[in-house]
Amino acid sequence: MKILVCVKQVPDTNEVKIDPVKGTLIREGVPSILNPDDANALEAALRIKDQDPSTQVVALTMGPPQATYMLRECLAMGADDAYLLSDRAFGGADTCATSTTIAAGIKKVPDVDVIFAGRQAIDGDTAQVGPQVAQRLGLPVVTYVQDIQMGDGKVTVQRQMEDGYERLEVQTPCLLTCVKELNEPRYMSVGAIVDAYKKEITVWDHAAVDLDPKDCGLNASPTQVFRSFTPPQKGKGEMLTGSVSEMSKSLVDTLDAKHLI
C-alpha cells in the first residue's frame, strides 16, 4: 500500500508578530515549520507503516525551494520518498490553483492508494485544499478524521463532530483530512536526520506535471484579496471564581445588569 501525505511549510505562528503601524504580519526572521495537522497526518501514515512494513509513505508539497527542509524533516520522521512541486509559475496561487497543482503532482506519483492531508494550514487557515484536491482527482473525501483503521480496499475512520463522532467506511483510493486528536507526532532521531540528507527529493515544475502556466499560480487564482487587516483587540475578559453556583449567579447578575438577559 502507498500512502501519500500532503504537507505544507508554514510560518511558526507562535513567532509571528504584528506590525503595530501597518497592522500586517512581520514574517522576517520567522522560522518555518511543518504544518501541525500535516505532522499528525504523516504520523498516522507512519504508524500504519510500523504495523505493515510493506507500506510506503511519501510526502508531497507545493512550495518554494526552501520547502525541501520540511521535506527532509518528513524523511527523517520515516517517509520513504518526498516530492516538491516548485516553479515560479506556481507563485501567487490561491487554494483553487494550489489544489490544481497538488492534484497534478499526485497523478504523477505511481500507485497511490490513500491520500492524507491536514485538516487546515495554520497560515492560510481555509481547510479547502484537501477537499479540493479530492474533487480534482474524483476521489471520495472524509474530513476531520480522528481515527483511521486500514482494511482491504477500504478504510474505516472516525470523523470528529462537535458533540461526538461519525464512524464511516470509505473505499480506497480516497483522501482523508486529519486533525490533531489523531495522534502525537514522533520525534526525529539524529541518525534519521543524517540519513534524510542522503536521500533524493524529486522536484517537479509545471511541465513535469503536465500543467500549462495559465492553469496554475496567480494566473489560475480567481480569489481577489479585497482588504487584509488585524481585528481590533477585544477588551480584557473577566474571570469568575468560586463554586459553580457562585459563578453561575455572578454571570447571570452581570448579564442582567447589562440588560443582556
Ligand SMILES: Cc1cc2nc3c(=O)[nH]c(=O)nc-3n(C[C@H](O)[C@H](O)[C@H](O)COP(=O)(O)OP(=O)(O)OC[C@H]3O[C@@H](n4cnc5c(N)ncnc54)[C@H](O)[C@@H]3O)c2cc1C
Ligand atoms: C490571491 C492569493 C495569492 C496568494 N499567493 C500566495 C503566494 O504567493 N505564496 C504563498 O505561499 N501563498 C499564497 N497564498 C496563500 C495560498 O493560497 C494558500 O496558502 C494555499 O492555497 C493553501 O491554503 P490554506 O493555507 O488555506 O490551506 P488549507 O486548505 O487550510 O490546508 C489544508 C491541507 O491541505 C494541504 N496543503 C495546503 N497547502 C499545501 C501545499 N502548498 N502543499 C501541500 N499540501 C498543502 C495540507 O495537508 C494542509 O494541512 C495566496 C492566496 C491568495 C488568495
